[in-house]
Amino acid sequence: MDMSNWEQKNLLSELVHGLKAAKHLQAELGTASSPPPPWLSSSSLCLTTEMRETLLHQIVSSYEKAILMLNGSNVVHSQTAEMVNLAANPVANNGKVPESPTSINGSPRSEEFIDVGGSKDYNLSSKKRKMLPKWTEQVRISPERGLEGPHEDVFSWRKYGQKDILGAKYPRSYYRCTFRNTQNCWATKQVQRSDDDPTIFDLTYKGKHTCSQGIPPRDKPDTTPNTTLINYQNDLLANLRTNLSVRTTNGIESDGFSFPVTPPFYSYESDFGNGGGTFCDMGNYSRPSDFTGLISTNTSTGSSPIFDVDFQFDPTAEINTGLHTFLHDSV
DNA sequence: ATCATTTGACCGGG
DNA sequence: CCCGGTCAAATGAT
Numbered sequence: 001m002d003m004s005n006w007e008q009k010n011l012l013s014e015l016v017h018g019l020k021a022a023k024h025l026q027a028e029l030g031t032a033s034s035p036p037p038p039w040l041s042s043s044s045l046c047l048t049t050e051m052r053e054t055l056l057h058q059i060v061s062s063y064e065k066a067i068l069m070l071n072g073s074n075v076v077h078s079q080t081a082e083m084v085n086l087a088a089n090p091v092a093n094n095g096k097v098p099e100s101p102t103s104i105n106g107s108p109r110s111e112e113f114i115d116v117g118g119s120k121d122y123n124l125s126s127k128k129r130k131m132l133p134k135w136t137e138q139v140r141i142s143p144e145r146g147l148e149g150p151h152e153d154v155f156s157w158r159k160y161g162q163k164d165i166l167g168a169k170y171p172r173s174y175y176r177c178t179f180r181n182t183q184n185c186w187a188t189k190q191v192q193r194s195d196d197d198p199t200i201f202d203l204t205y206k207g208k209h210t211c212s213q214g215i216p217p218r219d220k221p222d223t224t225p226n227t228t229l230i231n232y233q234n235d236l237l238a239n240l241r242t243n244l245s246v247r248t249t250n251g252i253e254s255d256g257f258s259f260p261v262t263p264p265f266y267s268y269e270s271d272f273g274n275g276g277g278t279f280c281d282m283g284n285y286s287r288p289s290d291f292t293g294l295i296s297t298n299t300s301t302g303s304s305p306i307f308d309v310d311f312q313f314d315p316t317a318e319i320n321t322g323l324h325t326f327l328h329d330s331v
Numbered sequence: 332a333t334c335a336t337t338t339g340a341c342c343g344g345g
Numbered sequence: 346c347c348c349g350g351t352c353a354a355a356t357g358a359t
Contacts, residue, residue: 126343126350159336161351174350178335190350337356345348 132186132207140199155213157189169195177211185211 157175164171170193177185187207194200208214 129350158334160353162337163349163351166348172349176351188350333359335356335358338354339352340354341352342350343348344350345346 129186129206134204134206137203137205138194139201139203140197141201153189155187155209165192167195168192170198177209177213179211179213183211185209185214187211187214 156178158178158180159173159175161174162171163174173191175189175191177187179185187205187209189206190202190204192202192204194202
């Protein structure tokens with residue numbers, strides 16, 4: 001109800017995102033058949049295959065997200081989410097980072113837990129748990145010092161287990177939402193370090209957050225802008241710039257669009273609880289995957305590694321209504 | 332005191 | 346029975 005406004009913004013944002021990526025790709029494919037510009041070596045077109053893959057990934061994940069937003073509020077339809085993921089992933093999977101569906105869920109109260117009192121929460125049978133939506137994501141830890149183990153995430157998790165897996169080099173860790181008991185949030189997450197590349201971690205998410213972490217901030221019209229948030233955005237953008245300039249010297253890496261952002265992203269734990277309206281969800285701002293960039297070679301300069309960068313910064317909350325777009329920001 | 336992590340036990344599906 | 350996932354008591358952190 002009052003959620004619909006926020007969801008619509010998200011949905012619109014995703015669709016616009018996907019559309020832009022699709023148009024870009026369409027344009028590139030249109031020019032691909034024409035002879036390449038003389039300043040490019042004959043083998044290279046305007047977009048590397050990597051960039052094409054990234055574009056495709058953006059398109060797929062945007063529409064995926066949009067679909068999930070449409071039926072994602074109902075647990076019964078969760079299989080659809082999984083099927084969509086499975087169907088979409090083979091396209092975007094090799095080395096790419098599959099996007100997690102943004103966990104937007106306004107309608108909790110799955111009738112499973114009418115639980116009260118001290119009765120243990122065994123309300124979700126294992127069969128029902130299997131029906132929960134499931135998706136995976138790969139992250140590469142930044143070569144920053146010391147950052148091992150716990151991967152910064154928008155959500156707060158609580159570890160509840162670790163197991164050695166049969167053929168795997170590293171153990172698998174099991175996390176559940178911190179607010180499982182207090183808010184009946186059944187989101188879980190598994191972390192598995194990759195065998196071959198120890199800087200890669202496979203994350204498997206199961207279930208969507210129904211806790212306040214997954215609930216968007218309440219829409220207060222005419223709220224004074226959150227300066228913390230704005231500063232934070234600026235920091236992120238600055239971070240992006242530095243990261244990008246480093247990367248461009250080597251060319252774009254395979255994960256060039258999943259920008260590592262120095263943790264901690266944001267801590268909002270003090271905003272919970274009794275305050276009620278003060279909760280500020282940074283989730284859709286702070287995840288690196290919500291930054292997207294279209295990078296193309298600058299056609300005006302002949303040789304050197306100068307790129308045109310088209311940044312998009314996905315806004316979803318009430319602070320801003322439009323897309324922050326930085327066009328042709330040469331780095 | 333509360334809250335998180337560790338770690339062997341336990342359980343269910345294949 | 347084996348394996349992956351979860352529980353829960355013990356332990357650690359604050």
